[in-house]
Amino acid sequence: MRLTLEDVRKTYGETIALGGSEGDQPDPAAGGGANGISVDVDDGEFFTLVGPSGCGKTTTLRLVAGFEPPSAGAIRFDGESMRGVPPEDRDVGVVFQNYALFPHLSVRENVAYGLKFGDPPGGESDAERVASLLELVDLPDAGDRDPAELSGGQQQRIALARALAPGPDLLLLDEPMSALDAQLRERLRMQIKEIQSELGITTLYVTHDQEEALAISDRLAVMNGGAIEQIGTPRDVYRRPATRFVANFVGDNNVFEGPVVSIRDGREFEKTTTSVDNDRKSPDETEGSGRERMVDVDVGGTTVTVASDRRVDTGDRVVFCVRPEGMSVVGDGGDGPGTDRAGIESRARSGGDGSGTGFGDTPANVLDATVSKAEFLGESTRSHLRWNGQEVTVRSVDPLEGDVRIGFDPSAARVVETEQGRGP
Amino acid sequence: MRATLRDHASRAVDRIRAVAGLVESHALALGALATALVLVGVFYYPVATVFVDAIVVDGRPTIEPLVSVLTSRFYLVEIFGFTAYQAFLSTVASVALGLPGAWVLARFEFPGRETLRSLTILPFVMPSIMVAIGFVATFGQNGTLNAVLRALGLPTIELLFTLPAIVVAHAFYNAPLVARVTTAAWESVDASAIETARSLGASPVRAFRDVVLPQLLPAVAVGATLTFVFTFASFPIVLALGGFQLATVEVFIYSRIQNLAYAEAAALAVVETVISLSLTYLYLRYEGRQRAAGQGARPQPRRSLWPESVTSRELGTRLAIVGYAVVVLAVFVVPIASMILTSLTGPQGELSLRHYRFLVERQQTGAAYQVRPLPAIENSLVFGAGTLLVGVPMGVLMAVLTTRDFRGRALVDALSMAPLAVSGIVVGLGLLRGLVFGIEVFGTRITATGAVAIVAAHAVGAYPFVTRNVAPLLGNLDPRLIESARSLGASRVRALLDIELPLVAAGVVAGAAFAFAISIGEFDSTVVLAEGSTSYTMPVAVERYLGRRLGPATAMGCLLLGVTSLSFVVIERFGGRYGRGGF
Structure with a gap:
């Protein structure tokens, strides 16, 4: 019936x-x-x-x-x-x-x-x-x-x-x-x-x-x-959570937000606004059916690159999320603050993580964070890190401690909310 | 063509469904309407006629009777003043006698505690005239007390027709009520709340004052208010133990009716009803607050009644309990025992069945105007059965209504419980003046026989007890049970019959037993309606014998005790199983 x-x-x-x-x-x-x-x-x-x-x-x-x-x-x-x-x-x-x-x-x-x-x-x-x-x-x-x-x-x-x-x-x-x-x-x-x-x-x-x-x-x-x-x-x-609420409610998630500073890939986004609505009501399952493009977002002073299948312009505020399992440990925290540029050499090590949709020319994001507490869950450890004044959750097989460097692929990020900025 | 046919068919099905739904959804409303009609016919209308009697004399409206009552020093001081005074003393005595009982029942463990606790319900089903007989047999000129005093060579005392006798008899009735509600409140005090207070630094006394007492006081207030309401309108006890010398409003109204001074009686009844309703309103407010208090998660552990250690403190406590037990014995057991004893005692104090033999002889040879025992027993049983037939469906329906949410529910609640607050004398007087003497409806004169009027009065007095026993069980039923039944295909009425009624059957039976016992023991309106007719009941027979012969009265009282005890067993069997019904 x-x-x-x-x-x-x-x-x-x-x-x-x-x-x-x-x-x-x-x-x-x-x-x-x-x-x-x-x-x-x-x-x-x-x-x-x-x-x-x-x-x-x-x-x-x-x-x-x-x-x-x-x-x-x-x-x-x-x-x-x-x-x-x-x-x-x-x-x-x-x-x-x-x-x-x-x-x-x-x-x-x-x-x-x-x-x-x-x-x-x-x-x-x-x-x-x-x-x-x-x-x-x-x-x-x-x-x-x-x-x-x-x-x-x-x-x-x-x-x-x-x-x-x-x-x-x-x-x-x-x-x-x-x-x-x-x-x-x-x-x-x-x-x-x-x-x-x-x-x-x-x-x-x-x-x-x-x-x-x-x-x-x-x-x-x-x-x-x-x-x-x-x-x-x-x-x-x-x-592919459609909203910030879904991102938070279903499974563990790290939610970041900030303004778009630049758009890497200049190609015109194909979807119209209405198709975004449709996407939310009944999103199609095929990944990347819409054109995804690389967007640089300023999260509390650090520029992070994420893949977005939504229409965004420079100056828009975006909210995106990354699953704890989408994050991987790159190595111990470096001296200076980590930036996306510093991630090039580490990407080789973390390659294969993320959903591997092959953004070969995009560097991974690297965050230098400090472990504040860790929960041993049996098959894995969930670590809560402090980064840039916010909490980031990572899952790893081995427990983490001290300063760690973690990274994620732009394709592991999912934009769940956009708000039009005042600028162009 | 085909499409139209199908259209017609589906529309017909729709219509049938709509009609069935209409009947279904209105079944309850129809039942409520029937109940309302019965209530109006045998309660609101008769009471209203009493009120009209007070303001319409000889077909002309007047406030003269009311004014004469309200301005008369005699009525205000001698009648209403005395009524309130004896009710106040009775309340104090009931609380004083009931509270230690609550303490013992709630805080001590001993064999028979549960039985004793359930015995506190007994007064509710004891006919008041029987209690009065017991007290006459105990405190009368030739009662047990004086017999004991004579045996000891002491001067005899005359307690009958004095205020103390009335007050003690009222305490007999109402102290168990105070004990019952207070015990329930005490048992619902959460032990962890007391432990929390102790761990925060409170001494045992302080913890009692801060944690236990605030939870007991509302219960004591409920018990006291109810006692005041009951004793303010108390009739048979005052009639038998006080006579017309110590007349309360009820007794005075009764004497006015006997003298056919209806306007005066009606004016008094109006004033009394207003006072009673105000008191009941107070009680309902207290009770509402009491119910708001939550149930204790974990009750305090009880102490053993046998002292665990021989300290002066422990021993003192036990001695106090023993002293209390003696008082309880004297107030509760001695009157009943005296009644039984007197019924079996001859003029020289020897064991004899002559009083019972008198009843048998009176039955065989008594004149038509004399009170014979068999018709009394027959009438009592027939009226009891009639009360069940009318009162139980009314009570169940009311319970179904009051556990549902709808607009104006509070009003329905109040209107349906009003019969508890209006005195039996007033209802009886109303029925007598209204139905029995006949009323004109669209030119047709409608009269009811005394018997029908008595059943009506009993049903009105009894159905609130059915409601009180059934409503809590219904209210506690998981609505998902009914929803499950309905999603499985049962209609609303079918779900009521298959699921709800079987699950509240215990409450229905307990309520029915209450209703039966109340009908058997009812005196106030029966004595008014049975006046001069042949529809006298056992309590009325007891009262008529009491005037001249104590012996036969006690024998009749013993028969009444037997029937009442049977009702109690039924209540205990079914009410005790779930332990949640009623009071």
Whole structure:
């Protein structure tokens, strides 16, 4: 089933839960032309809404389930408007964070509850259907037990079985694993993903855990303050964050900002402003489809070269980010302050780092920094460095200490925000 | 052509869906409307007729009765002054008797503590007339107390028809209430808050003053206010133990009704109702604040009742507890025991069943105008069943309504709880003047029999208890349970039947038992409505026997005790299972 949200908004009195308001919108490009949110989930797709608490992700799910009506906009199942259709007539299965199993019914009665209101799919009898679902969630012998006797993870699997029993067209999962411990979470998330792809059921998944969202989704929407910041594949969102918020929220990131001092490559940028908007709503995955060009940015007195696929002019302020794993250690800190010019000899050593898109004639950026603290994470060490009055995070196999010289390729940088300068 | 057909079909489906949704979404509203009609018919309208009686005399509007009440020294000082005075003394006595109980229940561990704690609910289901009988049997001329004094060769004392007897009887009723709410507040004090205070340098006494006391005071205030409200409107106890010599407003209104001085009674009722409603408003405000206090994460550990060390301090504490236990025994156990004992005692103090035999004889040979026991028992049970039939659905519906958010909810809350604040005498008087004597509706005279009016009055008095037992359980239900059921295909009503009601069944049963017990014990409006008719109940029978014969009255009281105890067992079984319902 194909799920479509068209310009959907939700307000509670004066409070806006979903969609922006006039003048409230931080960036008119973020929410599209209108104020509401718009999402298109394909048949069989595993689609995730991810964002911090209060971003509107659970509200969106509740609107889709029909627990609350949207204040404006349309929700369509296979193109058919769901306006006024009560939850019981929507053919959706819902799984909540706290399982919400009926405490006065046995596990079997819980799973069978939805079968009271219609025949099970595929010509099975009710009993067969319950048995095959308990089998599916790997709890074939739990039928006669009380929900309270089961562990959290088991209860959640029963909740999943109950939601799937009537053969819904759409599965809605509201933070289903937030109450479970980390190890169980990872196991269950693989199990959910397996079941989902086996059944091919369209799934809307809500979580605040960006790592979970990256691991489980076909596509995801990053939400913030009632609006969608970016929609894309996990790879896409991770590698090419569309906004500063996405850059910060999804994974670790180093964010720098400063004015553009010069543009190395004088070629005219091909994309128009509108295509930038499109890029944010549904960025295409092919890297560098637009023309990238080298831009020198003054970050607190140091000139750094980054690749930009956005239209920028000299004098514009830009915000860009570099992943910790996009940074590499070049050597111990030198005597003088590091500049991009000094990086030429070190580039040979760090060559092969970065995404290696072959800007062969561009020198790597080199920063001389001091380690302020390091966290040992097991497979790697995350070091927090002081550079130029700001913090820079680097991941390395060996722990770092003292003064270090780190470098990154221009192509490892991603411009996430531009603001037109006053100058030409 | 085809497209149009499909169009028609889908439009028809839409329409059916819309109609079904309309009925569905209005099912609750329809139920609420029905409840509202019942409330208006058997509560608001009758009470309003009483108010009208006070300002319309012989078809002409007048403020004369009200003015005469408000300007009369007799009414203001002798009646309202005395009513407030005895209520104040009763409140002080109830708090004094209840607080040590709360301390023992909250801070000490001993076998039977849980049982004792649940016994504090008993007074709620004890018919007040039965308590009054117990006190007559204890403190009367030939009561237990004087028997003991005579046996010891001491002069006898006359406590009946004195203020102390009334105050102690009121304490019997209300001290457990004070103990109950205070214990709950004490148990919800978080031990880590006290430990934090101690670690910051506070002594135990200081920590108690700064951490525990601020959390207890609102609970004590709630208990005290409720006690004052109850004792201000107390009727059977004052009637039986004070008589018309020590008349409170309620008793005086009753005597006016018996003398057919309705205008005067109505004027008094208006003033009384205004005072009662103000007090109830105060109580609700206190209670609201009390509820705002959070639940303790970890209660303080209890001390053993047996001293762990033999220090003078420990021993002193235990001695005080023993002294308190003796007082509790004297106030709570002796009256009930005296009632049972008196019912089994002959004129020479020998063990005898003659009072019960009297009841049987009266049943067989009594004249039509005499009070016979079997009709009383029958009426009580029938009215109790009627109360369940009317009051339980009303109470459940009210609970569903009050746990929902909608505009004007506070008003619905207040209006539906108002029956708790208006005295039974006033409701009874209203029903008598309104329904029983008949009212004109569009030219048709509608009258109700005394029995119907009594069931109505009982249901109005009882349904708030159903609501109070069900609403907390409903409020604690996870809304996601209902949402899960609905996404699985259940309609809203179906989800209510399949999920919500089974999960609050314990509260419904406990509430029903409350309602039944209240109907069985109700005296105030019943005695007004059963006046001269054949629809007298067990409590009314007890009161009528009490006038002339204490023995049969105590025997009847024992039967009442049996029925009441049964209700208590049911409440305990179902209310105790979740431990959250009600008070």
